Amino acid sequence: MTQASITLRFQKCQACGAHEAAGIDLCPACLGKDFKTVEVSGQGRLASWTTIRKPPLRFKEEGMYHVGVVDLDEGFRVTGRFIPQEGDQVGDVVIAIATRDDDTHTPIFKVSKS
Amino acid sequence: MREVFVAGVGSTSFGKHPDVSIEGLAANAAAQAILESGVDRTRIGALYLGNFISGPLNGKEVLAGIVAERVGLPGNIPCTKVEGACASGGIAFRHAWMAIAAGMCDAVLVVGVEKMSHASTAQVTSALNCAMDNEHDGPSGLTFPGLFGLAWRSYAHQYGLTREEVASVVIKNKANGLKNPLAQMGAILSVEEIQASPMIADPLQMFDCCPASDGAAVVLLTSASLLSGSAFPKIKVLASAQTSGSPRIAHHADLCTFDATVTAARRAYEMSGLSAKDINVVELHDCFSVAEIIDSEDLGLIPRGQGAKWAQESRTSVEGEVAINPSGGLLAKGHPVGATGIGQVYEVVQQLRGTHPNQVKGANIGMTHNLGGTGVACTVNILGVAE
Numbered sequence: 001m002t003q004a005s006i007t008l009r010f011q012k013c014q015a016c017g018a019h020e021a022a023g024i025d026l027c028p029a030c031l032g033k034d035f036k037t038v039e040v041s042g043q044g045r046l047a048s049w050t051t052i053r054k055p056p057l058r059f060k061e062e063g064m065y066h067v068g069v070v071d072l073d074e075g076f077r078v079t080g081r082f083i084p085q086e087g088d089q090v091g092d093v094v095i096a097i098a099t100r101d102d103d104t105h106t107p108i109f110k111v112s113k114s
Numbered sequence: 115m116r117e118v119f120v121a122g123v124g125s126t127s128f129g130k131h132p133d134v135s136i137e138g139l140a141a142n143a144a145a146q147a148i149l150e151s152g153v154d155r156t157r158i159g160a161l162y163l164g165n166f167i168s169g170p171l172n173g174k175e176v177l178a179g180i181v182a183e184r185v186g187l188p189g190n191i192p193c194t195k196v197e198g199a200c201a202s203g204g205i206a207f208r209h210a211w212m213a214i215a216a217g218m219c220d221a222v223l224v225v226g227v228e229k230m231s232h233a234s235t236a237q238v239t240s241a242l243n244c245a246m247d248n249e250h251d252g253p254s255g256l257t258f259p260g261l262f263g264l265a266w267r268s269y270a271h272q273y274g275l276t277r278e279e280v281a282s283v284v285i286k287n288k289a290n291g292l293k294n295p296l297a298q299m300g301a302i303l304s305v306e307e308i309q310a311s312p313m314i315a316d317p318l319q320m321f322d323c324c325p326a327s328d329g330a331a332v333v334l335l336t337s338a339s340l341l342s343g344s345a346f347p348k349i350k351v352l353a354s355a356q357t358s359g360s361p362r363i364a365h366h367a368d369l370c371t372f373d374a375t376v377t378a379a380r381r382a383y384e385m386s387g388l389s390a391k392d393i394n395v396v397e398l399h400d401c402f403s404v405a406e407i408i409d410s411e412d413l414g415l416i417p418r419g420q421g422a423k424w425a426q427e428s429r430t431s432v433e434g435e436v437a438i439n440p441s442g443g444l445l446a447k448g449h450p451v452g453a454t455g456i457g458q459v460y461e462v463v464q465q466l467r468g469t470h471p472n473q474v475k476g477a478n479i480g481m482t483h484n485l486g487g488t489g490v491a492c493t494v495n496i497l498g499v500a501e
Binding site for chain 1: 235249253260263265268270318369
């Protein structure tokens, strides 16, 4: 069964249409300040992934975890957490299955196995 | 623009210096460079110091002024600390070069220094992570070894890359380091030993990563008028380029190249009128094994997708077509972050003087490449023996 992706929230510059992650109040492309929150599909392609076995102090208690870079179907790239599975390849279709339940709200991706 | 020359160099060994303060490391290397140059200290018109994390790891800032006083530079000269993550030293060098080229000073002391080995791995990782975009990439938990783990997988997908091929970079640099008395951890390693080392950020393993280091390196740059006292061959700065790139992973469309390196190399070649074929020896930013592969291709020294194969075929050894990191590089010589860019210049100067312990025969033109953060800052220098 194919799991559905959750939607992810980004900011979209109302002047030039550029997408930005949260935490930006000035558009680097046009210097506009009018952003609107938009929901995107959370589906994309896997650009790469790695396993962090020596975390910084902020994530030290987790011991180890996986980070993935994803090119969302809406045309921009995000860095998030990743749940690897056997046989994952760069270029595979990935979906966001959750966002982290902390102040980072980092999306968590995994490869969609059909 | 005026011509700029290297009048003197100095360096501590890179490694562990538990009993020497960060300013003490810098002052010792600075004294060597000044004494070797024969330049009177009263002629030094400015000091630039490259350092990244003396604040978080040592609780010390204003190092430029502190070091100037430690080595008795004239009072009231401008002393500036610059920061550009792992490229801090390279940026200091370029600013000193500009000051002399522009005619503002006749002699400028360039210092690079870092002290890291007393801190825990998690402390060092956190301090280095200050060089990431911590609004966008940091929250994921990404680290710098992680960035190069991502790059490795992306490179393997685009060009093909085996563990054995990457190991050949480690084996070469570790063996080079064994010949360099300033190096922290030279070694004779086998593919099996590298493969058996612990995973750090998959597929990167321990031997693919540079160590945390203490160390300082110093260069005294001068105009032609102050060179007369030197007994060494004249070493001229043929090009010094500095560029920036995106701090965000999102803006690196290709994880197997750093735009800042590509553009810095292009500018350095243009400035010097030279091409990659003219370069005899290179000290480049191999913070991780796979970084040497990417850097050597970004610098135009090796065709895309061939970096690892060239190392495997010994074409980047001291006897090869282009000698890469005969010092041992960051992997074996060590990476006292702020000192690295100046340490590279120190190594290339020894090569061009013909006095390097791992000498590249007949080296006349050398290059240094220093890369900071996620490719957010880069410097490329070309040095040559002046006629």
